[in-house]
Amino acid sequence: MIKTQGxxxxxxxxxxxxxVSFEVAKGEVVGFLGPNAAGKTTTMRILTGxxxxxxxxxxxxxxxxxxxxxxxxxxxxxxxxxxxxxxxMRVHEYLSFVAALHDVPRGERRDKVARxxxxxxxxxxxxxxxxxxxxxxxxxVGLAQAIVHDPAVLVLDEPTSGLDPIQIAEIRELIRRxxxxxxxxxxxxxxxxxxxxxxxxxxxxxxxGRLRLDARLDDLRQQGSLExxxxxxxxxxxxxxxxxxxxxxxxxxxxxxx
Amino acid sequence: xxxxxxxxxxxxxxxxxxxxxxxxSGAYMLVAGFFFFVYLGxxxxxxxxxxxxxxxxxxxxxxxxxxxxxxxxxxxxxILCLVVPLLAMRAIxxxxxxxxxxxxxxxxxxxxxxxxxxxxAIAALLAGLGLLTxxxxxxxxxxxxxxxxxxxxxxxxxxxxxxxxASITCFISALTRSQIVAGLVxxxxxILLMVLPAAAESAQNAQLKxxxxxxxSTTHVEPGLKGDIRSxxxxxxxxxxxxxxxxxxxxxxxxxxx
Numbered sequence: 001m002i003k004t005q006g007x008x009x010x011x012x013x014x015x016x017x018x019x020v021s022f023e024v025a026k027g028e029v030v031g032f033l034g035p036n037a038a039g040k041t042t043t044m045r046i047l048t049g050x051x052x053x054x055x056x057x058x059x060x061x062x063x064x065x066x067x068x069x070x071x072x073x074x075x076x077x078x079x080x081x082x083x084x085x086x087x088x089m090r091v092h093e094y095l096s097f098v099a100a101l102h103d104v105p106r107g108e109r110r111d112k113v114a115r116x117x118x119x120x121x122x123x124x125x126x127x128x129x130x131x132x133x134x135x136x137x138x139x140x141v142g143l144a145q146a147i148v149h150d151p152a153v154l155v156l157d158e159p160t161s162g163l164d165p166i167q168i169a170e171i172r173e174l175i176r177r178x179x180x181x182x183x184x185x186x187x188x189x190x191x192x193x194x195x196x197x198x199x200x201x202x203x204x205x206x207x208x209g210r211l212r213l214d215a216r217l218d219d220l221r222q223q224g225s226l227e228x229x230x231x232x233x234x235x236x237x238x239x240x241x242x243x244x245x246x247x248x249x250x251x252x253x254x255x256x257x258x
Numbered sequence: 259x260x261x262x263x264x265x266x267x268x269x270x271x272x273x274x275x276x277x278x279x280x281x282x283s284g285a286y287m288l289v290a291g292f293f294f295f296v297y298l299g300x301x302x303x304x305x306x307x308x309x310x311x312x313x314x315x316x317x318x319x320x321x322x323x324x325x326x327x328x329x330x331x332x333x334x335x336x337i338l339c340l341v342v343p344l345l346a347m348r349a350i351x352x353x354x355x356x357x358x359x360x361x362x363x364x365x366x367x368x369x370x371x372x373x374x375x376x377x378x379a380i381a382a383l384l385a386g387l388g389l390l391t392x393x394x395x396x397x398x399x400x401x402x403x404x405x406x407x408x409x410x411x412x413x414x415x416x417x418x419x420x421x422x423x424a425s426i427t428c429f430i431s432a433l434t435r436s437q438i439v440a441g442l443v444x445x446x447x448x449i450l451l452m453v454l455p456a457a458a459e460s461a462q463n464a465q466l467k468x469x470x471x472x473x474x475s476t477t478h479v480e481p482g483l484k485g486d487i488r489s490x491x492x493x494x495x496x497x498x499x500x501x502x503x504x505x506x507x508x509x510x511x512x513x514x515x516x
Contacts, residue, residue: 048364052514070366084361086268088275100264101365145361 001026001153001185002047006056009042016042017209019056024187024202026152029179031196032189034206035234040189041081043206044157047187048078060153074103077151081158083142087131091122091141094130095148102149112148119181120144120174136167140174147178154178156188160195172198193230205230207237261367265375270382279345283387286341293333294326294394301325323404327395331412331483334391335419339452342420343444345383346427347437349376350510354435359513369510373503377421377428384420388413408485415482418495419475423448425502432509451475 002024009016017039024030034040045051046058049069057064063071086094095113104112117126120140125133130141139159146154159175160168176199179186190196196203197217205213212233220229273279301322308316350373353359362372395409427444434440454474461467471477478491 050360050364050514070368073364073366076364078360078364080357080360080364082357082360084356084358086272086358087356088272089268093271097264097268098361098365101261101362101367103260103366 001028002058002060002187004043004047004056004058007043007046007053007058008055009039009046009051010054015209017206020206020209020211021056022204022211022214024185026185027183028202029176029186029200030188031200031203032187032206033193033196033203033230034189034191036191038191038206039209040191040206041157044078044155044187044189048076048155049073074149075152077146077149077154079142079146079154079156079159081161083138083145085130085138085141087129089130090126091128091130091133091144092117092126094141095144098145099148102151104149112150116144116148119147119178121170136163136170139163139167139171143171143174143178150182152182152185154184154186154188156186158189158191160190160192175199193226197226205233207234210237212237261371262375262378265362265367265372266378266382269376269379273379273383278348279383282341282345283383283390286337286387287390289337290330290334290391291394293337294330297326297329297333298398321404322398322402323408326398327404327409327412328483330394331416332480334416335452335479335483338416338420339423339448340445341387342384342423343427343448344441346380346424347431347441347444349380349428349440350432350506351434351437351440354513355437363514369514370507372510373428373432373506377425377503377506380424380428381421384417384424387420388417391416405485411485411487412483414487415479415491418482418492419479422475422495422498422502423451425499425506429502429506429509432506432513448475 002022004023005021007020008018020039020043032040032043042051046053046065047060049065049072052066057066059065060072061075063069063075065072086097089097092113095116096109099109099112100106117123120143122137122140122144125137130138133141143156143159146156156175160171163171172195175186175188178184179199188195188199200217202216203213203220204211213229217226220226223229301320304320304325305317308320350359353362392413395404395413398404399406399409423444426447427440430443430447431437431440434443451473452475454470455476456474458467458470458474461470472494478494481488482491
């Protein structure tokens with residue numbers, strides 16, 4: 001469902017990601033793990049058609065992002081790091097608007113919005129104005145807008161950042177359910193190891209803009225503690241970077257706790 | 259077209275649930291009303307004097323149309339030059355500031371659809387403002403006998419001027435995250451266009467003089483306010499509107515590349 005080949009993105013002189021290639025099969029739930037500023041958001045923004053790649057190619061659902069971005073966008077649901085909400089809108093109005101942007105026919109919009117509201121546990125706040133919602137509920141609305149048009153692929157950028165532990169548990173449960181529900185393909189980014197363990201079957205480890213590891217969690221567990229594997233990989237990545245300043249190694253360690 | 263309507267509808271609804279549009283329209287009506295009644299008061303006073311002096315032939319030239327409606331509409335142009343950019347400044351800048359632009363740019367929607375949707379919403383609001391302006395003239399029709407066609411031509415000119423200025427502001431709004439910057443630069447652009455014909459008078463080069471005169475908004479507003487609808491003025495407003503909407507589209511497109 002998702003395929004990237006030699007994906008590279010440069011911002012001026014800065015290379016955010018370099019030569020990132022991976023494939024995600026239908027129905028897989030993949031964690032995109034990496035320290036902050038590793039290139040997770042950049043990769044996701046390319047996959048969702050927000051940014052063009054400097055080199056390499058990416059396709060989602062068989063649609064090449066460069067050749068047919070609208071096709072790719074139609075099959076993708078995306079939750080950016082900051083949920084893109086309009087604070088003055090009501091929850092159901094907002095979801096209906098997002099559905100319209102994604103070409104959901106007028107007649108089906110009401111049903112789809114109702115389903116997204118039910119899936120994300122928003123029944124109690126459907127009439128509320130987004131500005132008045134708590135952070136946890138905003139995140140749920142963010143997830144609801146990502147699934148309202150029934151996309152085959154979900155791209156979630158740090159879906160639990162900034163939430164309290166109970167909200168984190170709820171959102172993780174929700175993501176697990178949304179993934180299982182329709183056999184959706186999910187790629188989610190995080191810098192929290194436990195999150196990957198809780199939700200994903202497979203992990204892509206990215207550090208300093210390069211893909212360091214692409215493995216199934218089950219296989220990794222046999223190599224010892226996940227924590228050790230990840231810390232080792234990130235440190236190797238930092239060390240192999242010729243221009244890496246010493247303090248980057250410490251800054252790059254993966255957060256292990258929730 | 260469905261996307262355009264969805265975006266325009268959302269924008270309009272937002273305008274009516276946030277105070278901005280009400281405050282600005284209210285301010286416009288207040289200031290416009292003040293000037294309207296000042297001109298009317300002065301007119302009635304002068305009329306009495308003329309009648310007292312028995313200068314009946316002057317009475318023919320001193321009409322309600324020339325003195326009240328034309329003067330009031332000329333003043334309304336100045337007020338619109340301040341109000342329209344403040345109404346249009348949110349267009350793209352607010353989306354960038356809140357991050358909701360990420361939703362639009364990752365939906366299967368083109369940059370052109372985004373810009374035209376935003377613009378239509380503002381144009382609808384300005385049409386409403388035009389109707390409210392018409393109420394002033396309507397008062398005169400109830401008690402006097404102004405020229406219908408001249409008045410309608412004046413209203414049309416005010417509307418065309420407003421939407422041209424709105425499209426300029428839409429473009430500026432796509433270049434910045436700051437609504438205030440967009441609004442103020444829009445006002446400055448409006449003032450600049452207004453004074454260009456005056457500046458043209460001091461130009462030495464005959465061709466430059468012609469160009470500056472054509473670029474100036476005053477050149478194309480004044481005939482319309484006098485009831486003279488000329489195709490060259492209509493094409494001026496059409497060209498300005500289309501050119502700046504195209505520029506705004508290009509600016510939104512370029513957001514994808516930054």
